[in-house]
Amino acid sequence: MTIIATLPVVVPLGGAALCLLARRRLRLQRLVSLAAAAASLVVALVLVVVVDRDGPVAVALGGWPPPLGIALVADRLAALVLAVAATVLFGVLGYAVGQRRGDTAVPHFHAVYQVLAAGVSLALLTGDLFTLFVAFEVMLIASYVLITSRAGSAQVRATLTYVVVGLTASALFLVAVALIYAAAGTVNLADLAGRMREVPDATRRGLGWLLFMVFGIKAAIFPLFFWLPDSYPTAPTPVTAIFAGLFTKVGVYAMIRTQVLLFPGDGPSTVMLVVAGITMVVGVLGAIAQSDIRRILSFHIVSQIGYMVMGLGFFTAAGIAAAVVFLVHQIVVKTVLFLVGGLVEEVSGTGALGKVSGVLHRYPVMALLYLPAALSLAGLPPFSGFVGKLALVQAGFAAGQGPVVAVSLAASVLTLFSMAKIWAGAFWGAPCPGPARRPAVTTLGATAALVVVSLVIAVAAQPLVNLASRAAADLLAVDAYRLTVLGG
Amino acid sequence: MSLVVALCAGALFAAGTYLLLQRLLTRIVIGLGLIAHGANLLLLGSGGRPGAAPIIAEGTAAYSDPLPQALVLTAIVITFGVTALLLALAWRSWALTRSDAVEDDLEDRRIARLGRGEK
Numbered sequence: 143m144t145i146i147a148t149l150p151v152v153v154p155l156g157g158a159a160l161c162l163l164a165r166r167r168l169r170l171q172r173l174v175s176l177a178a179a180a181a182s183l184v185v186a187l188v189l190v191v192v193v194d195r196d197g198p199v200a201v202a203l204g205g206w207p208p209p210l211g212i213a214l215v216a217d218r219l220a221a222l223v224l225a226v227a228a229t230v231l232f233g234v235l236g237y238a239v240g241q242r243r244g245d246t247a248v249p250h251f252h253a254v255y256q257v258l259a260a261g262v263s264l265a266l267l268t269g270d271l272f273t274l275f276v277a278f279e280v281m282l283i284a285s286y287v288l289i290t291s292r293a294g295s296a297q298v299r300a301t302l303t304y305v306v307v308g309l310t311a312s313a314l315f316l317v318a319v320a321l322i323y324a325a326a327g328t329v330n331l332a333d334l335a336g337r338m339r340e341v342p343d344a345t346r347r348g349l350g351w352l353l354f355m356v357f358g359i360k361a362a363i364f365p366l367f368f369w370l371p372d373s374y375p376t377a378p379t380p381v382t383a384i385f386a387g388l389f390t391k392v393g394v395y396a397m398i399r400t401q402v403l404l405f406p407g408d409g410p411s412t413v414m415l416v417v418a419g420i421t422m423v424v425g426v427l428g429a430i431a432q433s434d435i436r437r438i439l440s441f442h443i444v445s446q447i448g449y450m451v452m453g454l455g456f457f458t459a460a461g462i463a464a465a466v467v468f469l470v471h472q473i474v475v476k477t478v479l480f481l482v483g484g485l486v487e488e489v490s491g492t493g494a495l496g497k498v499s500g501v502l503h504r505y506p507v508m509a510l511l512y513l514p515a516a517l518s519l520a521g522l523p524p525f526s527g528f529v530g531k532l533a534l535v536q537a538g539f540a541a542g543q544g545p546v547v548a549v550s551l552a553a554s555v556l557t558l559f560s561m562a563k564i565w566a567g568a569f570w571g572a573p574c575p576g577p578a579r580r581p582a583v584t585t586l587g588a589t590a591a592l593v594v595v596s597l598v599i600a601v602a603a604q605p606l607v608n609l610a611s612r613a614a615a616d617l618l619a620v621d622a623y624r625l626t627v628l629g630g
Numbered sequence: 631m632s633l634v635v636a637l638c639a640g641a642l643f644a645a646g647t648y649l650l651l652q653r654l655l656t657r658i659v660i661g662l663g664l665i666a667h668g669a670n671l672l673l674l675g676s677g678g679r680p681g682a683a684p685i686i687a688e689g690t691a692a693y694s695d696p697l698p699q700a701l702v703l704t705a706i707v708i709t710f711g712v713t714a715l716l717l718a719l720a721w722r723s724w725a726l727t728r729s730d731a732v733e734d735d736l737e738d739r740r741i742a743r744l745g746r747g748e749k
Contacts, residue, residue, distance in 0.1 A: 372735050
């Protein structure tokens, strides 16, 4: 049964290969790509059930026993995030297939998209620091192709920033891997967790902050977020949506995994909490200053990352569980918001708030899709954001960190204001003159399906919080993790 | 880690960072290449003292650590691919704008306009 932990990586890679073979036949590519995404989703859901019932699954690739070989480890946290990621990847693929010029705007869209999916799965499942680097590279190279191909003169400048920042972060990641190897003599995470305890305290802290910075660039925390709002809005809608939904969150996931496993602190980390608070505030203020739907939403990505870092910064089981719940909710809601933003742009030709108006009158369905996602982002009950924020606030008070919790609540109010700005600017008012352009039913359907997923998260809040709590408990039980991977 | 390797890596990082902060795209590409080389060198150096080839043989006591070398190979291949992509992108940028310089970004231009008192 352990083979199942490799399938989330193998299935999309196989799909990518088939898509390349069928490169002249778009319909066949779509079929293969959708089948691969659906299969990954099923595998991920089965994995959640199996792992939650029987405990973590570890696979030694190629039969080389860890710590010498590469291990894939599916524990509750990895399986849960993987399932949500697979859901979003499937939904966005449906949107791209349905949209006019959605999957034809980028050459070999389906092959690249599947490689990206494989990279995300590998980053979530790997139990090896260097393989994590490789997984990030696979993900990033696929993203470079998606964001740069067909970039016109307006986009080339922004995509250059994205690629250069990505490369610099990768080089720093490699430096971190090299220094960790020099200090501890292994790159296997489970083995490292044990050996890191023997590394001198100052060295350990230095390495911990270096790795925090590397993932901070990828997750776009303050002050390393500047590249994100410039580059994300320039890509085609499905590409931006998947970047916004997944990429920064995989960075946060890697941050949670490495910090808890390798650099466990004794109590709340003041630096992380300060960084988290500033990230929330700066992100939301940036969003308020913008007047383009995509740019507003991009700044909100930054702001919301702060909440997850805050959950990690508490360094308690409750805090990490809350961060995981928030992460799950964010992946879905952020993707939905970008998809709806793309729909609005498609029917009105622009995303500038001064030019769009009255979408509500002409396309009430879009307003219906936007509203739950926007209210969820702001954290209003009964939507999924409320569940995540409630868990974070409770964990924060339990950890005695009142000030940062207060900052997070203030940022929520500003988020609501900014969501209302999009609502008032784009959805209210007199409809724009000109002929009505109907969005494809498939794109609406895909967006609606993801909205339903976010509502399910809200309805199934208690089981989700319970699962996240078990995942956080697993994560903090470092010795059990080592036993699973390295054997007795 | 040998002092020579460490100093070399440091020099590469310094030169790479200097070039990365320039306005010309070609310099940025070269700078990123140098930084990546520095990282690779550091990874190679992390294996500790050099020794004989890591093949078990009679009469050899000290072997080189093969793992960092395998890691470096992977990293070099990745760097190569990404640098090729970056060069293609730099060429596209030149073809579109007929200039090698990186322009100010959207926000910078907006702030500059506001600073000049234009709307």
